Amino acid sequence: MAAYIARRIVLITLVLVAVSILVFAITTLLPANVAYLILGPFAPPEQVRALELKLGLNDPVWQQYLRWAGAFLSGDLGESTLMNRPIAPLLMEALGRSLVLTCVSFVLIAVIGIGLGVIAALRHGRPPDHTVSIATYLGIAVPEFFWAIVVIVIFAAWLGWLPASGYEPLSAGFAVWAKHLIAPTLTLVFGHLAHVSRLTRSSMIEVLQSPYVTAARAKGLPERVVVLHHALRNALLPSITVLALDFGRLMGGIVVVETIFAYPGLGRLVVFSIQNRDIPTLQAAILVVAAIYAFANLVADLLYAFLNPKIRFGRHAA
Amino acid sequence: MPPEGSVFAPRKPLSPQLKAGLAITGAIILLGLLAPWIAPHPWDTISMRTRFLPPNATYWLGTDEYGRDVLSRLLMGTRLSLAMGVGATAFSLAIGVPIGLAAGYFRGWIDEALMRAADVLMALPPIMLGLLVLAVTPPALWKTALAVGFVYVPQIARLARSVTLSLANEDFIQAAKARAESTSYILFREILPNAWPPLIVEASLRVTYAILLGSALSFLGLGAQPPSSDWGLMISEARSFLDRAPWIAFAPGLAMCLLVIGINLLGDGARERLDPRLKARVKA
């Protein structure tokens, strides 16, 4: 088990390094001239030269990369070319707000998704199963931004229960803060429930048909025990991997959702920095997202290893 | 008599799922192809007199903020969405399948290298990777399609790899090696013909992801540009008018749902047809 963990950590570190190189390469090498990209094609040459000097764009590429990576690791994320302020505090604030949104959504998705999946599997082929299947179909088919619009139209425009956009800090009061969270959370949850519940359902159905479940029934064990004690723990194992992937998808989902609801999180920061050609902020934000995603994957791997006796206890025959 | 794993083996009747999927998807594709001829009004003519008209007899789905007929724009946008979905997926397949085949068949360091590269690409949520790539170049729909295709290469490669892995263990591959068949013969005449069915099914579902991601990127301004009637762009432009003219946003939204549901039904129905036989065979 220890070897497994060590391997995963090393691998993830290597992947993050590679991602950083990828991000840097795309943003620095792809455009013909980064300075013109930032300032626009009609910027005066002196301004361009000044920016190039400031960002060190004339040095050899690998030097630029190392400088950038080194600074990043020591906490200096650079300066936003749009706002001329250090990126780090900006990013951390945005990150915090996004994490609140994603974590709340994640918990809801996990609990409701798995719950629905199990129910659908237990009532396989009967009305509850069909209802859940149809609902999840809709969840997968409807694009996020459309869900957002539906939520806005229904809850904000027609019913007027929720604010259509914006954000209030916790200091302004819990109820206000929560109100602004509800619509984006609802949108995220609707959109991502489907994957989890579908996988849980099919995994559960497969497990319920497996030989050891038949054997448990052959021992006359009550159905409740068969399902909860024997089947569930094996069926949930794949769900955990999917949940980790889903955290990453949530991070992708916040891009659109935060933009629509004007929620000042990491997603909106990414979109803003693209629209305004703020390359340093873009680089930093994307790398932070990759790091979070990698961390979520690591946690999922560890959880899986812990729960799966084959990995936890090795392969020796007694 | 066709081989058993074929979707078109005539013995089993088509499931209702499959039929519904075929009907919906087929209808939409047809509408898209015939759009230039069946659209009731020109999709790009601006007319300030007919702004924000709710759905009525002349304009079945109403008009938008420039007085353009929503239905006609919707029909023309169908082609864009279909092109995005199919184009991006074709690109993914063209690059991902050979990579997956190579990784699954040769194993060893080739497999490791390719899969680590795939891991790196998958370390970012798809939309972010797409944003990253599109951020540094002036937007255009064809670039968006390429970016979306690029983003999904790792998933296709992974699937191709796992299908190849399970096929490579079958004895008939060993039999081919016992005949000193060349690697390209084994890959293209023994493995690939058996690998296609699950890949095609997955590809059809990938088309839906491509359509959704492509329209999200257009929504954010990084795909189609005005005055294009791309569905994502239509929804984005309609945001400001949700209170007075919700139909402008709803029409493309619902259209997208319908298309995605149709393709999903098609893909799932096809998979269910193939799967039991595939499982039985591949499990050996």
Add this chain to the structure above:
Amino acid sequence: MLTIENLTVHYQVLGGAIEALTSVSLSATKGSTLALVGESGSGKSTVALAAMGLLPAEAKVISGRVLLERDDMLAMTPAARRALRGTRVSLVFQDPFSVLNPSLRIGEQVGETLVHHRGFSAAQAFARAVELLDEVGIVNPAAVARAYPHELSGGMRQRALIAGALAAEPELLILDEPTTALDVTIEAQILSLLERLRETRGLTMLFISHNLGVVRRIADEVAVLYAGEVVEQGRTQDVLRAPMHPYTKGLLAAIPRLGQKKTHLAAIPGRLPDLRSPPAGCRFQARCPFATPASAAPQTLLDLGERHVRCTNAAALRDAVWPAATPMPPDAARSAGETVVDVAGLSKSFTRSRGLLGALMPRLGRDELKAVDDVSLSIASGEVLGLVGESGSGKTTLGRTILRLIEPSAGTITIAGETVSGRPQRALVPMRRVAQIVFQNPDSSLNPRKTVRELLGRPIARFGLAPSGEIPSRINALLDLVRLPSHYAERYAHQMSGGEKQRVGIARALATNPRFIVCDEPVSALDVSVQAAIINLLADLRDRLGVAYLFISHDISVVAHLADKVAVMYRGKIVETGASDAIMNAPQHPYTRRLLDAVPRLDDGAD
């Protein structure tokens, strides 16, 4: 104790219903062991599942009763039936590998019935589980109880399953092929265990198997099932010594026996009838050499003293013998030719490295397994070398390594005078024409997307053995050689039975006129009646074509039947080699002796 009366079960499938069981009646008296014998498709597992009320959703019990003492299990409420399971009736399944929950400890799974039926606490049940594991002969039961299933060997898992089945002290034990998935030496141990438990606990057993040797050892009474009907029932010794139903006769004639005079095995031609619309008369009629016009009438189970037989001609056929098989030419008549295969010091080690990290940090990454350890052997033209071993012995690896389908770690290989080892793969093309392989699993050895024509034509075209115009006639000749009709050329794999697919596999191996064929367990995945035909075919081909075989099998009776020389393999090493008769009659190595002793015999051992 257990009485099954007129049980009829149908399975709903697309396009109709399969009559899996038709009016099956059996009974086992208290304390005795009834065996249920049949091949695949006979319905024997369905009987077990139906008795326990565990049939899948597509199955329906049309009629019948299953009486445990006097209680009809089928007429009970599900709750009442559930209360019986594990307490009065227990079921031991076939595959010990997949029947244990991989996420729960052994001790917990063994003691479960006590917790839910007898109100034990978890701790009490666990303690009792340890005692039970000891009773079934597991060494160090406390450690095993805390272990997870993947940490145990197959034999230990089966013992644990038996312990679990006995925990709540049932009166009736149903065992569905409990030893089929196990090696023969482990099988012998499990059978001894069952005999002992039967004594100490006074168990009644319903033992389901396809293996008549095992049945002879363990059962008092036997019922033979064919196509969903009981065709014969009686005392084991009587039925096996003097079978009355033609199917039973055929089955017994098809089994290779150790030390039997070398004749062709008697095969049962034909296939099972389609159970979606079974024939109105005798279901075995199409394959029966004794069929008469009377066979077309519906058959009932006749009571002939202590024997029940479903055959109107039973009395007349009492002494009939299944059509005698032709004797094989004695060994001397086949001249052994020059050496075709020569292997010296062959070894193969597998190291499992974990990719990138394995390369960077060897100690963290690797695992080594010596599958083949310094093996030397030689085979002459026209000779059959039988390679016997249990699972994990390395026999399959050896076969494939000789053909360099797996790269050897050390040693030399010479085939037809050419050195095969130590040369690059592309130089091996001539060897590939001369040395071929037949695989074990008929479902995996043929490309599902190719017709038989393509499968057989490709080897010929690949080696340029005939101009393209001649290939169709070559294909016909091959089909003829393996006794398949020529229209089979248009068929795909899924349209053929297991035995037919295996024939195609053999034809494919012969397509290049090889001098050496590795037969890797070619009959292990087939039913006994089909197996016999394939063995006969291989024997004939050997005689006619003078091909050298390396015949690999875990079934020593099959090997003894076909092989001139036998090599016994254990954990990668060849522990004994010699002439077939010598090894069977006078084994030297202790492992060989253990192997031979463990084989359940159908005769009384005297040769």
